[in-house]
Amino acid sequence: MVHNIFNQFILHHRRCFHVIKKIDLRVFTSWPVNNDSLESIDSGDGRDYFKMGKLADYPIPDKVVSVALNREPSQKFLDRISRWAEDTSLTRTGKNTYNEAFRTMIYFEEFHEQQVVEKFNLKGVKVQPVNWNEFLFESTMESLGIAIDNGLLGRFVLHSTGDAQEISGSISGRDNDQIYVSLYDGVERFNEDTFYDIKFEINRIPFQVQHKALDFIRSHKLFEILIENPKYSTQEKNPPENELRESAMLCGNELNNSLNEEQMQAVEKISSGNYHPLPYILYGPAGTGKTKTIVAAILNILKGSTKHILVCAQSNAACDEIAERLCQYLSPNELFRMYAMTQRPTNASSAVLAISNFYRGNIDFPPLDRLYRYRVVICTLSTAGCLTRAHCNPHHFSYVIIDECASTPETMALVPIAGLCTSVSEVHANIVLAGDPKQLDAVTKSEWATKLGFSVSWLEQLFKYPLYGRDTETGQFNSDYITHLVKNYRSHPAILHVPNHLFYDGLLEAKASPDVIDLSDTFPHLNPKFPVIFQSVQGFCQKTDNDTSSYNTDEVDVVLKFIGIIQTTNSDKIKLSDIGVVSPYRLQCKMIRQACRENNFNDITVGTSETFQGQERKVIIVSTVQSNQRYVGKFVSDPQRMNVMLTRAINLLVVIGDPHTLGKDEKWATFIEFCYKNGGFIQSNHIFHPKVGKVAIVPT
Numbered sequence: 001m002v003h004n005i006f007n008q009f010i011l012h013h014r015r016c017f018h019v020i021k022k023i024d025l026r027v028f029t030s031w032p033v034n035n036d037s038l039e040s041i042d043s044g045d046g047r048d049y050f051k052m053g054k055l056a057d058y059p060i061p062d063k064v065v066s067v068a069l070n071r072e073p074s075q076k077f078l079d080r081i082s083r084w085a086e087d088t089s090l091t092r093t094g095k096n097t098y099n100e101a102f103r104t105m106i107y108f109e110e111f112h113e114q115q116v117v118e119k120f121n122l123k124g125v126k127v128q129p130v131n132w133n134e135f136l137f138e139s140t141m142e143s144l145g146i147a148i149d150n151g152l153l154g155r156f157v158l159h160s161t162g163d164a165q166e167i168s169g170s171i172s173g174r175d176n177d178q179i180y181v182s183l184y185d186g187v188e189r190f191n192e193d194t195f196y197d198i199k200f201e202i203n204r205i206p207f208q209v210q211h212k213a214l215d216f217i218r219s220h221k222l223f224e225i226l227i228e229n230p231k232y233s234t235q236e237k238n239p240p241e242n243e244l245r246e247s248a249m250l251c252g253n254e255l256n257n258s259l260n261e262e263q264m265q266a267v268e269k270i271s272s273g274n275y276h277p278l279p280y281i282l283y284g285p286a287g288t289g290k291t292k293t294i295v296a297a298i299l300n301i302l303k304g305s306t307k308h309i310l311v312c313a314q315s316n317a318a319c320d321e322i323a324e325r326l327c328q329y330l331s332p333n334e335l336f337r338m339y340a341m342t343q344r345p346t347n348a349s350s351a352v353l354a355i356s357n358f359y360r361g362n363i364d365f366p367p368l369d370r371l372y373r374y375r376v377v378i379c380t381l382s383t384a385g386c387l388t389r390a391h392c393n394p395h396h397f398s399y400v401i402i403d404e405c406a407s408t409p410e411t412m413a414l415v416p417i418a419g420l421c422t423s424v425s426e427v428h429a430n431i432v433l434a435g436d437p438k439q440l441d442a443v444t445k446s447e448w449a450t451k452l453g454f455s456v457s458w459l460e461q462l463f464k465y466p467l468y469g470r471d472t473e474t475g476q477f478n479s480d481y482i483t484h485l486v487k488n489y490r491s492h493p494a495i496l497h498v499p500n501h502l503f504y505d506g507l508l509e510a511k512a513s514p515d516v517i518d519l520s521d522t523f524p525h526l527n528p529k530f531p532v533i534f535q536s537v538q539g540f541c542q543k544t545d546n547d548t549s550s551y552n553t554d555e556v557d558v559v560l561k562f563i564g565i566i567q568t569t570n571s572d573k574i575k576l577s578d579i580g581v582v583s584p585y586r587l588q589c590k591m592i593r594q595a596c597r598e599n600n601f602n603d604i605t606v607g608t609s610e611t612f613q614g615q616e617r618k619v620i621i622v623s624t625v626q627s628n629q630r631y632v633g634k635f636v637s638d639p640q641r642m643n644v645m646l647t648r649a650i651n652l653l654v655v656i657g658d659p660h661t662l663g664k665d666e667k668w669a670t671f672i673e674f675c676y677k678n679g680g681f682i683q684s685n686h687i688f689h690p691k692v693g694k695v696a697i698v699p700t
Helices: 002-012 014-020 062-069 075-086 088-092 095-118 142-149 205-219 223-227 261-272 290-303 316-326 350-354 381-389 447-451 458-462 493-503 553-570 586-598 639-646 666-677
Strands: 040-042 048-051 122-126 128-131 134-138 155-160 163-175 178-183 195-201 280-283 309-313 335-337 376-380 399-402 430-435 482-484 532-536 579-582 605-607 617-623 649-657
Touching: 062 075, 062 095, 075 088, 075 095, 075 447, 088 095, 095 195, 095 205, 095 223, 095 447, 122 134, 142 163, 142 586, 205 223, 205 381, 261 280, 261 290, 261 482, 280 290, 290 309, 290 316, 290 399, 290 430, 309 316, 309 381, 316 335, 316 350, 316 376, 376 381, 430 458, 493 639, 493 649, 493 666, 532 666, 553 579, 553 586, 553 617, 553 649, 579 586, 586 605, 617 639, 639 649, 639 666, 649 666
Parallel strands: 280 430, 280 482, 309 376, 309 399, 335 376, 399 430, 532 649, 579 605, 579 617, 617 649
Antiparallel strands: 040 048, 122 195, 128 134, 134 178, 155 163, 155 195, 163 178
């Protein structure tokens, strides 16, 4: 009976399975219907779609596995990578070394992810049909639920002792212990009476496209142009006259008329292309209008030319944000948001979906000749690899703009450039890298990859060269290759004060003066005009048996207390959606999220520093977790993570923590003293007195 039902399902869904049966399992590395794994896509209804070359397999070498597992590694290889780890600049000493070193980092990172995912494999699981191609299985493993919630687990295969062939599937959601899944290749062999082993698999495509980019760095001879260009070591003030490519005139429109001096400079410089073939950097700290400047530059380029622009970012959220803003100015015939086949854009607005390849619940890639008609294409860095594999004309895109570049690995930032916009010894597009190297860098999980420098972004690497550094005499950046946005339009000056001096040399200018959230009725001893509070809490930093993350239940209680106070005293000004709670620790976020649900605070966003990068809220509450410790852990003391946590708030910043522990870190000691001196410190029973320092007091 079950077999007949699924046979009928297949017959009535020919289009879906017509695509699926073309999957080559040697390169099928992600979700079931994944365009990155298809040699060509045919809709079955006569329409044409992408035709893409297959990605090479790039198997992880045994020597990398041996080192990662510390199992009789090759001494020669171990000595080599140990030298690179001691001095990461050695990885850039030549094109062959660069290629080998960064390929090794990618291998380490991929193997680490494989190892993590394999720990969740399950044996003897009963999978139950729910409805058409929806199934579920149950698991009480807490860590499995955490991994699903964090997006670590997606694709899997089912295997049974009575069937040599596997059934491919993916997780579609979960409800407590019930895990909902879809089954694809081999679904006709599913038997609900069989107990299956579940083997989880990683998405290899992000790693494969980085290897592909390295292939093009070598074959197109781009190392001397993009990676170690001799000009990087100079402080060239102006490009030679014969290199001037475009007019830098700023077109008049409503958006351009609202730009400040630095933003106008960036738009003009980016539009000119005079920096080609070197990247232009838009250095945009939080709240300085980086995205606004990117949008203005795009519109300026389109207004004054017939050029085509590719806009990329590491995250779909950043891509959607830029697309959302461009929708206000460009028609659906000019703007195209291209989602990956794995993506289900549930958080995108209707305006963005209307100009995307998400249609009637499906994602399709249009043929290149149709794609060429759009003036602006927006996609993630990994998805840009599809354009390379589709053999997009390397002259088509005149500009490649990469947002969030400071938080993506260098090789991933090369994906929309190397091979897509290059030929032998030529870069055909103007490259713009936007981001803030003072905030979170690229997330790397492998210890070896991190030691070798994989977490250092291309943007951060460029800051090490004289061309992109400050002039030793004037202290200014070279405006021909970099613009530093310094006017902050987000936060109250007091909120900006400490991060400005700790991370930006005091150069940021506070241009916003939002209302201060008044908590004087509840805390009459606080400075009512000072919107920064440090609440002293001495709790216990704990871990669960099956998790490496930490939590502090005392701080969870204080977080809820502040949410309740803010809602009681400022409900007319502050909605729950205006409040964000951030912690460096994932497990603390989970506990706060659960506590918020139990208290009907459902609209509050709770997340880690990574979650909040690029976001803002009227009120931010920070839970630092660590307490009664002899030292401050790396997660809390990390300056980039600290910077993100302290720069999300507009009207009110509340930090909850143990000053006796946090005060052992110089930067946290500065922040705590700042609150103490300005009447924003709330004592606990364990009285704290800061050491005398040189923290300036903000006038009120």
